[in-house]
Amino acid sequence: MKHAERVMQIINDALDTYTGFSKQESELRQKFDREELTGKVFAEQVEDLARKRDAVRTEASIALEHAKAAYRQAVERATEVSGDMLHDDAKLLNMDGLELSARQFTALVEKHRANPLMVQLLQGYQKKHDGLYADYLPTPEQKIEDFNSFVEAGNATLRNPDGLQAAFFVSGKYTPTGATEAE
Known part of the structure; x- marks a missing residue:
């Protein structure tokens, strides 16, 4: 700010x-x-x-x-993104059979809000999954x-x-x- x-x-x-x-x-x-x-x-x-x-x-x-x-x-x-920004939590976004709940997704958003790479990955996940619209991830x-x-x-x-x-x-x-x- x-x-x-x-x-x-x-x-x-x-x-x-x-x-x-x-x-x-x-x-x-x-x-x-x-x-x-x-x-x-x-x-x-x-x-x-x-x-x-x-x-x-x-x-x-x-x-x-x-x-x-x-x-x-x-x-x-x-x-600007780099590979060292990739957090292990990114694996959760691509796991077969795992659908994050809104609460789980919100927790990930809060945890990684300052990480531009994770934010981009979370935005992609959000676009693919209905019901996760409550978290505002600005571009x-x-x-x-x-x-x-x-x-x-x-x-x-x-x-x-x-x-x-x-x-x-x-x-x-x-x-x-x-x-x-x-x-």
Whole structure:
């Protein structure tokens, strides 16, 4: 989840900066209301804050794109397979007369979730046997797609920090479903 945590840090840092801009805008409005600023000066300073906010959003969006690329690379590295990843449990998937129950299959999934070779073998077994659909074994492409959706939700939060989606995102209710601790 280190990549998801990085995305959250980017978003939270940008939102903290937004909060500072909002406070400055509120102070400007108070000065304007007290007639300490002219309408022109007030408008110029509010416009300057809006430009600064846009710059922060652009900078954060660039950082989020870098996070997406880093995640893609991590998934690609994590899904490289080698023979030393083959666990003895793989024999269970091809034994004549042995049909794994849903509970047994789930136990194997949990045991080997971090092993890309075993995950691929388990995905193949799952496709061939009905009733084992309850275990979500995302493909590398699904993981990347889920993470990209997560990042897009972060971008949406930056575009509309007062929206409902932003509230869910910031509270941690929106996370990439396929990411593992190593990613």
